[in-house]
Amino acid sequence: MEIMYLMIFLSLLMAIGFLIAFIWFVRTGQQDDLITPGMRILNDEKKTIN
Amino acid sequence: MMEEKVHTTLTSTNCFHCGEPFVDEIIEFEEKEFCCQGCKNVYELLNDHELGNYYTCDVNPGISPSNQNFDYLNKPAFRDKLIQFSNQEVSKVSFNLPSIHCRSCLYLLENLHKLNAGIIKTQLNFGKKDLSIWFKEKEISLGDLASLLAKIGYEPLLSEESEGKEKKKRLSQQTQLFIKLGVAGFCAGNIMLFSFPEYLGIEDGNLKNLFGYLNLVLGSVALFYSGSDYFKNIWAHLKLKKMTIEMPILLGVLVGYSRSVYEILSHTGAGYMDSVSGLLFFLLVGKWFQQKSFDFLSFERKYTSYFPLVITKIIQGNEETAPLSEIQVGDRLRIRNAEIIPADAILMKGKSNMDYSFVTGESEWIPIQSGNLIYAGGKHHGEMIEIEVKKDLQQSHLTQLWEQQAFKDPSFKMENWENFANQVGVYFTIGLISLATIVAAYWMQVDPSKWQNSVVSILVIACPCALAISYPFALGHGVRWLSKFKFYIKDIQALERMAQVDTLVFDKTGTLTLAKSEAPKSHLQRELSEQELDLLYSLSVQSTHPLSRRLCAYTQSLGTRNLVKLAAFQEIPGKGLEAKWGNITLKLGSAKFLGIHDKAPQDFFSSESQLFIQIGEESLGFWDFPWENRDGLEYMLRKLQHQYDVYLVSGDKASHASSLKDWFSSDDHMKFECSPMEKMEFIRELQAKGKKVMMVGDGLNDAGALQQAHVGVAVSDDHLHFTPASEAILQGQSLSRLPEFLQFAHKGLNLIKMSFLLSLVYNAIGLSFAVQGNLSPLVAAILMPVNSISMLVIATWGMNLYGKQVKSKLKSYTMTYIAEENHILSPDIKRTLQRSIEY
Structure with missing residues (x-):
């Protein structure tokens, strides 16, 4: 059963890693604008009117 | 000629750039x-x-681009306010561009x-609709940048609120x-994981203790970090001696937490950490959900938002621009055509036709000679004038409205209104505490070892979380759905208040009737000659009646008009105009006035907007000026009368509303010639009679009434950003669907009440364990999330169902509307309508 302690420790570590990642992306405003990037990708570069 | 243009389709007769139909000229290029x-x-x-x-x-x-000059932005007073960041090389600025609409x-x-x-x-x-720009100020100034945006069609919206600080907070x-x-979420998930051994009944002392301590740490983080707002909120309410629905919740959470701490530290059990943190998570989900805000709208407009940012001062004969806030008594200002008067002043030079519709709702222009007093908020029409400021902006006639209690005290609306959740919360808490006392007293007598256990279980399990969860979810979904129908509501409380309303008050000008002019539909027997158009122009130009003004503008749009000298001009109020040209009599007005009553269509709805023409003895037929009454008005008012007390308050004269009269139950339901203050007073009187009032208005003249009412709805046509402070903003084209929207709000509130009943059932099951003193953590761990999740599901599913019902109703309505041939729709409106059914 000793292995349980290590596994619990690791799983908690991983979960905390994800939590930190979550806090980081919220704080840096990565979910502030969810509309524009999706539209941006549709615009081609350089093209003149036919 | 006009006829052809109006009936055309999207493809060839519209501008390649902006899609507007051609009016005067067509410019061909490539x-x-x-x-x-x-x-x-x-x-x-x-x-x-x-x-x-x-x-x-x-x-x-x-x-269509605008040529507005933004040079004033280069002044330090404006520049420093707008620039967010600047160093030697680069500056950053953010502009709000309301005309953004597509991928292009x-x-x-x-x-x-x-x-x-x-x-x-x-x-x-x-x-x-925000554009952030990084630019080199050495090469392009802020003013030039704004002008460039305006030149390509995206005029920045600059107002007092343009400073970024408040928004960031x-x-x-x-x-x-x-x-x-x-x-x-992190804490709740991990606690559930660590509680597994407990659920499964695994007996391992060391592991159990370790999990217990881990749960203790995680649970404490969840309660004291994630739940910190609840503590603050309840403390604030306690200080006011007020009850909220959050009180019994926090009580249950705290009792559950303390019990868990005790059990874990004393190694006597696992406690209720999983239930407590799970509940906190769901509560926060609800809170987050209701925070949906419409970033592109502002519900907090003051009068200054309507005023120009800059004024033109005359200092020793020279023009100088200055910010609005720098107006002082005695200043001389220069006002151009269609500019708004920024302060109460005296007209010094020039003549003006003042349009006070903005302030009073009165739609006729008032001619003003020099030497007379003019009031802030009036829109000047005519030549350039000079005025001398007599009063500070804060003391002017218009701004007095903002000195009223409704504006000064932000909690004013809350005091007169209790929301359902808090009302129920009071009874719930009282019931809960008495039950706990009775059960405690019982166990004291029968088996003193059990009383603690049972009281704790009662407080933990019987939490009104259903209300705390279904309330934000149902109403949050409601706000979201209504925004799809162009009805934007400030917050979920406003939506709830909307469901409780029993009286509706409408403003007239701009709300029920449209001041906007569209090309009229011709019912003339023949084409008019240029000379006849000149005659009509010369006749209508002398009248300030809205219909005359529209005819005047229309004749001008058909070509350059020459003023013809007319004699014996007469205006018969409510009927029409009459004048003589040589010995030919010209008549313009209602069918009755011209004596051709039976030839007119029987439909009284449109009669107000029909302008009959008679030149000499020849009756030429009539022009129908559409959109005078907003479309679908009759349907809306008739439908609303079934359930609501419907009133009309207008700043306009009674004679301008004859077509509306039939749709209000009696004359005392209509009030005319009201000042903004009287409108507000009118709402207050209704409220004193115990009515819950919803005010629907548009202009600044309704600002007081909108603020006073339980729910203020601002109607806006093209500029969603130009509405007075209110709880909701409704786009003009959706006004006629108001009955559906109100019904939708009703259904939403009923859904909440039903889910509350269901949660009582869950509570009864849990309580039946709890009063016996043997609520196992497992039962609590199952019952509480099931309760929360079912509330969430019911709220989401129910509101989506209701929303779809409204949508399909609107769709069928819009389809028939487009199909009807006799509506003159500009391609632009057609496009909007078609788009509106595509969502």
């Missing part, structure tokens, strides 16, 4: 047709800079650097809540 020089210039500019792609993203994406806009605005070398980079936030609050939510 085989494309443009409605004005401005549109052509934009096309040329874009094409020269290899931005032609703009036209391939959407059909006729452009907006995105394409153009993010390629701005191709138009001007001074622009380094641009980034658009489509949802907020709110944003960080949202971010904080989101992080708290994430942390609570």
Whole structure:
């Protein structure tokens, strides 16, 4: 059963890693604008009117 | 000639750039047709800079450009306010561009650097309609930048609120809540995981203790970090000696937490950490959900938002621009055509036709000679005038309204209104505490070892979380659905209040009737000659009646008009105009006035907007000026009368509303010639009789009434950003669907009440264990999430169902509307309508 302690420790570590990642992306405003990037990708570069 | 233009379709007779139908002239350039020089210039500019792609993203994406001069932005007073960041090389500024509407806009605005070398980079936030620009101030000034945007059709919206500070603060609050939510989810999930051995009955002393301590740490983080807002909120309410629904919840959470701490530390059990943190997580989800805000709208407009940012002062004969706030008594100001008077003043030079519709609702212009007093908020029409300021902005006639209690005290509305959740919360708490006392007393007598256990279980399990969860979810979904129908509600409390309303008060001008002029529909027996048009122009130009003004503008739009000298001009109020040209009598007005009553269509609805013409002995027929009454008005008012007490308050004269009279139950339900203050007073009187009033208005003249009412709804037509402070903003075209929207709000509230009953059932099951003193953590761990999740599911599913019902109703309505041949719809409106059924 000793292995349980290590596994619990690791799983908690991983979960905390994800939590930190979550806090980081919220704080840096990565979910502030969810509309524009999706539209941006549709615009081609350089093209003149036919 | 006009007829053909109006009935045309989207394809060939519209401007290649902006899609507007041609009015006067068509400018051809490179085989494309443009409605004005401005549109052509934009096309040329874009094409020269290899931005032609703009036209391939959407059909006729452009907006007619404006030539507004933004040089005043270069003054330090404005520049420092707007620039967010600046060093030697680079400056950053954010503009709000309300005309952003499609992917083409995105394409153009993010390629701005191709138009001007001074622009380094641009980034658009489509949802907020905000454009951030990094630029070199040495190469392009702030004013030139704004002018460039206006020149390509995206005029920046600049107002007192343009400073970025307030916005940032709110944003960080949202971010904080989101992080708290994430942390609570993390804690709740892990606690459930660590509680597994307990659920499964695994007996391992060491492991159990370790899990217990881990749960203790995680649970404490969840409660004291994620739940910190609840403590603050309840403390604030306690100080006011007020009850909220959150009180019994926090009580249960705290009792459960303390019990768990005791059990874990004393190794006597696992406690209720999983239930406690799970509940906190769901509560936060609900809280986050209801925070949906419409970033592109402002519900807090003051009168200053309506005023120009700059004024033109005359100092020793020279013109100087200055910010609005620098107006002082005694200043001389120069006012141009269609500008708004910024303060109470005396007209010193020139003549003016003052349009006070903005302030009073009165739609007729008032001619003013020099030497007379004019009031702030009036719109000047005519030649350039000079005025001398008599009163500070804060003390002027218009701004007195903002000195009223309703404006000064932000909690004013809350005091007169209790929400359902808090009302129920009071009874719930009382019931809960008495039950706990009775059970405790019982066990004291029978088996003293059990009383603690049972009281704790009762407080933990019987939490009104259903209300705390279904309330934000149901109403949050409601706000979201209504926004799809162009009805934007400030917050969920406003939606709830909407469901409780029993009296509706409408404003007339701008709300029920449209001041906007559309091309009239001709029912003339023959084409009019140029000379006859000149005659009609000369006749109508002398009257200030709204219909005359529209005819006047219409004749001008058909070509250059010459003023003809007419004799014996007479205006018979409510009937029409009469004049003599040589010995020919000209008559213009209602069918009755011309004595051809039986020839007119029987439909009284449109009779107000029909203008009959008689030249000499010959009756020429009539013009129908559509949109005088907003479309679908009759349907709406008749439907609303079934359930609501419907009133009309107008600043206008009674004679301008004859077509509306039939739709209000009696004359005392209509009030005319009301000042803004009287409108507010009228609402107050209704409220004193115990009515819950919803005010629907548009202009500044309704601002007081909107603020006073339980729910203030501002109706707006094209500029969603130009509405007085209110709880909700409704786009004009959706006004006629108000009965459906109100019904939707009703259903939403009923759904909440039903889910509350269901949660009582869950509570009864849990309580039946709890009173016996043997609520196992497992039962609590199952019952509480099931309760929360079912509330969430019911709220989401129910509101989506109701929303779809409204949608299908609106769709069928719009389809028949488009199909009807006799509506003159400009292609623009047609497009909007078609778009509106596509969501």
